[in-house]
Amino acid sequence: MKNLTDLEIIESVKKGNHSDFALLVDRYRNKAFSMLKRMLKNEMEAEEVLQDCFLKAFKSLQNFRLEAKFSTWFYRIVYNTALTKISGKKRKIESEMSSIDDHLNLRSNYDYQVTEREDFSKFIHMLIEKLPAKYSSVINLFYLENMTCEEISEVMETSVTNIKVMLYRSRNALRDELMKTNYEKELL
Amino acid sequence: MIQLNDEILNQYIDGELNQAALIEVKELLKKSDDGRRRLAALQRVHGELGKIKIYETGADFTSLLMAKIRKNAISIKKDRYFVFSISTIFMIISLAIIGYVFTIAVGSSSSGSMSTNSIDYYINYFTNALETVRNILSAKNISIIGSIFSFGIIITGYIFFENLRHAKRRLSRLQ
Numbered sequence: 001m002k003n004l005t006d007l008e009i010i011e012s013v014k015k016g017n018h019s020d021f022a023l024l025v026d027r028y029r030n031k032a033f034s035m036l037k038r039m040l041k042n043e044m045e046a047e048e049v050l051q052d053c054f055l056k057a058f059k060s061l062q063n064f065r066l067e068a069k070f071s072t073w074f075y076r077i078v079y080n081t082a083l084t085k086i087s088g089k090k091r092k093i094e095s096e097m098s099s100i101d102d103h104l105n106l107r108s109n110y111d112y113q114v115t116e117r118e119d120f121s122k123f124i125h126m127l128i129e130k131l132p133a134k135y136s137s138v139i140n141l142f143y144l145e146n147m148t149c150e151e152i153s154e155v156m157e158t159s160v161t162n163i164k165v166m167l168y169r170s171r172n173a174l175r176d177e178l179m180k181t182n183y184e185k186e187l188l
Numbered sequence: 189m190i191q192l193n194d195e196i197l198n199q200y201i202d203g204e205l206n207q208a209a210l211i212e213v214k215e216l217l218k219k220s221d222d223g224r225r226r227l228a229a230l231q232r233v234h235g236e237l238g239k240i241k242i243y244e245t246g247a248d249f250t251s252l253l254m255a256k257i258r259k260n261a262i263s264i265k266k267d268r269y270f271v272f273s274i275s276t277i278f279m280i281i282s283l284a285i286i287g288y289v290f291t292i293a294v295g296s297s298s299s300g301s302m303s304t305n306s307i308d309y310y311i312n313y314f315t316n317a318l319e320t321v322r323n324i325l326s327a328k329n330i331s332i333i334g335s336i337f338s339f340g341i342i343i344t345g346y347i348f349f350e351n352l353r354h355a356k357r358r359l360s361r362l363q
Contacts, residue, residue: 018257021254022253022254030244051253055256124236128237143237171198171201
């Protein structure tokens with residue numbers, strides 16, 4: 001059963017085998033949860049929103065076109081639900097959502113002296129957690145889901161150019177932090 | 189002429205440069221210490237991003253979610269049953285009223301002057317039916333009809349709250 005493709009599972013669920021939906025849940029829950037946790041910066045909320053996303057997906061499964069890719073369709077639900085949650089909480093969403101000209105101030109509240117290679121790895125992963133919602137979505141979809149920029153642009157309903165700009169800026173911002181550390185001596 | 193800017197370095201990492209551009213960038217990198225340093229840092233970041241952590245949901249996430257889906261499916265079925273039951277009750281009440289009107293109208297038509305003309309008969313029949321409806325909806329009877337509908341609404345409310353109570357009990361058992 002676990003070797004079934006997404007579309008085969010969906011067809012089975014549509015035929016009335018509702019329990020097969022659990023296969024899709026198990027397939028996507030951790031990666032979607034990682035994306036939500038990085039977008040919402042809160043574990044409890046991320047799990048709550050993820051449950052809503054799966055319920056929405058289950059209810060809308062009858063409308064799902066089998067020629068489309070389930071992952072793209074599902075992550076669009078995840079992304080939009082997370083944005084709704086963020087806007088509902090009246091966070092500073094304008095700075096995160098409206099423009100790709102956002103300022104990535106990743107090192108605002110602390111000073112970190114990197115001495116060890118392992119420390120650097122931890123440092124970079126700590127910075128990843130600080131990325132704004134839109135940027136972290138791009139990073140998660142690109143590196144965790146191995147989506148192409150075209151697929152990510154479908155999920156986030158924006159142009160491929162915007163996605164590339166966000167991806168490059170995220171990397172550059174992390175790279176700039178790295179260049180400020182002692183680690184740059186190791187690079188050459 | 190290509191310049192070793194951040195965009196080019198990112199495209200280099202993603203393998204998006206064509207052959208000619210790739211050769212040119214490699215030549216430029218050979219000549220630029222700063223370029224090599226920025227590329228190495230970017231590659232390190234790219235490597236770390238490739239090892240980005242996957243967080244895990246609670247172990248019982250799927251089972252809780254599926255229980256919720258099953259509960260929703262049951263409640264949808266119950267809602268449908270509820271709507272069907274209420275529609276049936278109102279349908280029966282409406283049929284009873286129509287039947288009553290029909291009986292009275294037929295009785296009045298047959299007890300009235302015997303007409304051999306069928307058109308006259310039907311006109312007479314519908315006049316009687318309208319008269320009966322008017323009588324039923326008269327000030328005297330309207331309170332009876334109101335009572336019947338109120339009774340229907342009370343029964344509907346009772347069934348509705350009973351459904352809610354059952355749903356809550358099932359939910360608490362699931363939790």
